[in-house]
Amino acid sequence: MTETAGLSRTSPSSPDKDDRVAILEVDGLRKSYGSELVLEDITLRIFEGELVSIVGPSGCGKTTMLRCLSGLLPHEGGTVRIAGEEVTGPPDTLGLVFQDYSRSLLPWLSVADNVRLPLRYKPISKKEAEERTAEALESVGLAAHTRKKPWQLSGGMQQRVAIARALAYHPRLLLMDEPFASVDAQTRVELEDLTLRLWAERDMTIAFVTHDIDEAIYLGGRIVVLTRTPTTIREVMPVDLPRPRDQIATKALDEFGRLRASVFTALGHHQ
Amino acid sequence: MRSVLTWRRLPGWRQLLSILVTLLLVQALSVTGLLSRDSFPLPSEVLVRLGELVTGAGFWVSVGDSLGQAMLGLALGTAVAVPLGLLLGRFAPAEQAVRPIIEFLRPIPSIALLPLVILTAGVGMSGSVILTGLSSLWMVLVLAIRGARATDPVAEQTLVSFGVPPLARVWRLVLPSALPFILTGIRIAASVALVVAITVELLGGMPGLGKDVQASLQNGDKAGVYAYTIAAGLLGLLVNFVFVPIEDRLLSWHSSRRAAR
Numbered sequence: 001m002t003e004t005a006g007l008s009r010t011s012p013s014s015p016d017k018d019d020r021v022a023i024l025e026v027d028g029l030r031k032s033y034g035s036e037l038v039l040e041d042i043t044l045r046i047f048e049g050e051l052v053s054i055v056g057p058s059g060c061g062k063t064t065m066l067r068c069l070s071g072l073l074p075h076e077g078g079t080v081r082i083a084g085e086e087v088t089g090p091p092d093t094l095g096l097v098f099q100d101y102s103r104s105l106l107p108w109l110s111v112a113d114n115v116r117l118p119l120r121y122k123p124i125s126k127k128e129a130e131e132r133t134a135e136a137l138e139s140v141g142l143a144a145h146t147r148k149k150p151w152q153l154s155g156g157m158q159q160r161v162a163i164a165r166a167l168a169y170h171p172r173l174l175l176m177d178e179p180f181a182s183v184d185a186q187t188r189v190e191l192e193d194l195t196l197r198l199w200a201e202r203d204m205t206i207a208f209v210t211h212d213i214d215e216a217i218y219l220g221g222r223i224v225v226l227t228r229t230p231t232t233i234r235e236v237m238p239v240d241l242p243r244p245r246d247q248i249a250t251k252a253l254d255e256f257g258r259l260r261a262s263v264f265t266a267l268g269h270h271q
Numbered sequence: 272m273r274s275v276l277t278w279r280r281l282p283g284w285r286q287l288l289s290i291l292v293t294l295l296l297v298q299a300l301s302v303t304g305l306l307s308r309d310s311f312p313l314p315s316e317v318l319v320r321l322g323e324l325v326t327g328a329g330f331w332v333s334v335g336d337s338l339g340q341a342m343l344g345l346a347l348g349t350a351v352a353v354p355l356g357l358l359l360g361r362f363a364p365a366e367q368a369v370r371p372i373i374e375f376l377r378p379i380p381s382i383a384l385l386p387l388v389i390l391t392a393g394v395g396m397s398g399s400v401i402l403t404g405l406s407s408l409w410m411v412l413v414l415a416i417r418g419a420r421a422t423d424p425v426a427e428q429t430l431v432s433f434g435v436p437p438l439a440r441v442w443r444l445v446l447p448s449a450l451p452f453i454l455t456g457i458r459i460a461a462s463v464a465l466v467v468a469i470t471v472e473l474l475g476g477m478p479g480l481g482k483d484v485q486a487s488l489q490n491g492d493k494a495g496v497y498a499y500t501i502a503a504g505l506l507g508l509l510v511n512f513v514f515v516p517i518e519d520r521l522l523s524w525h526s527s528r529r530a531a532r
């Protein structure tokens with residue numbers, strides 16, 4: 001917590017990871033709404049190329065935390081650095097995917113225009129914006145639906161539009177806030193595997209907030225477990241499951257069951 | 272689908288039948304002398320008079336004058352009201368600061384300002400446009416303020432997180448979100464502007480249908496008074512109908528219209 005920025009690039013507890021560069025450095029983050037203290041002390045490193053799952057009880061401040069990390073919300077204490085820069089407003093190295101896709105997409109714009117909109121304000125050419133839009137929509141499997149309006153698509157497809165919008169932005173860090181909480185189980189499985197594929201294909205770090213313990217284990221390389229409010233980090237668990245992951249094989253491993261029990265216990269449930 | 276919808280908006284045979292029955296009833300009442308001929312001319316006379324009017328050139332000049340004064344005022348009022356309303360809707364402190372002024376000025380009927388306008392601008396088109404403009408301004412302003420508040424905070428945060436600058440967010444997000452309110456305001460303001468224009472012509476002598484009604488009254492042309500009144504009513508209906516397809520097109524994305532597609 002008292003490390004300087006230079007030293008914080010290395011993690012003393014795991015000497016074998018000395019070469020890893022922290023893309024997100026959070027130190028003593030504190031946030032309250034009025035007199036209600038929500039985040040008491042969040043201290044966390046996320047390293048380049050990681051996929052970290054963040055789980056916590058409902059209402060513990062996961063969304064609040066992501067909004068502080070992305071500079072959408074001011075915090076009262078501590079520091080947040082992304083790619084070494086202290087966050088004061090939304091950095092252009094960051095992409096966000098919200099849970100509520102139906103509210104985060106603009107209904108009067110086509111699918112392609114929704115994806116293209118943020119690129120208008122980036123210093124890139126029109127042609128490149130066009131290429132990035134097409135590529136992002138292609139990679140989430142929506143190349144055939146670019147001219148439709150978001151509300152003409154299913155929920156899962158709408159969330160893929162939101163993911164494509166973030167991908168086209170070429171973020172180094174992607175923050176996802178319970179992105180699959182409101183789609184059906186089958187679609188959820190597809191979107192989880194889509195997330196893993198995109199993460200493997202791209203030079204991108206992902207912080208994935210979820211309610212679902214299985215989802216956290218299935219996706220994550222580490223799992224950050226939060227306490228109830230006032231929130232701190234209860235535990236950070238490494239996930240030693242082989243990649244690529246598989247919905248059936250991975251979930252059948254003994255280690256998966258062991259992790260599920262640990263996360264459950266850490267969240268304060270009795271077995 | 273679209274053509275069926277447009278058809279449904281036009282008066283169907285039921286509406287035509289009820290109009291016809293009413294006319295026949297009034298005709299019967301007048302012919303039998305139950306309605307005094309002095310104040311109620313025969314519907315047939317009025318229709319003949321209306322026929323004469325619409326085949327003459329002077330009538331259309333008056334229609335053009337009335338419509339012109341109403342629509343020019345509407346356009347000017349809207350051009351001021353939309354940016355001002357979006358600004359006030361987004362910045363609560365600014366809105367609180369000017370709210371007393373708005374609340375004081377808004378309820379003053381435009382017509383009450385007619386003497387003032389005649390004194391300053393005279394009885395030409397410009398005087399009339401000031402009044403239709405003011406009446407449109409208040410109507411659209413109130414709805415633009417309300418509309419700016421309809422912006423979804425999740426959508427706004429998404430655009431902020433993607434670095435879309437403030438002015439671009441107004442253009443790309445706040446304005447489209449407010450559009451359902453603004454268009455409703457414009458449609459109502461259009462009808463009101465026409466009423467204001469004709470009233471101003473009637474009372475102040477600005478050129479247009481209102482002035483013609485006044486002239487018919489002074490000449491004792493009773494059928495003419497009725498014919499002009501009917502023409503003004505039809506014009507009001509027309510103005511309303513013109514805005515319906517415009518709203519439909521611009522708001523096809525809106526949740527209230529999706530089912531119709």
Ligand SMILES: Nc1ncnc2c1ncn2[C@@H]1O[C@H](COP(=O)(O)OP(=O)(O)OP(=O)(O)O)[C@@H](O)[C@H]1O
Nearest residue numbers: 033038056057058059060061062063064065178211
């Ligand atoms: N804008 C706000 N103003 C006041 N209090 C808020 C605000 N947003 C959230 N809170 C409160 O802060 C706490 C954390 O909310 P937050 O939405 O961050 O939790 P969460 O972990 O994301 O919840 P969930 O699991 O339901 O998504 C809650 O008690 C909530 O009531």
Ligand SMILES: [Mg+2]
Nearest residue numbers: 062063064178
């Ligand atoms: Mg949340």
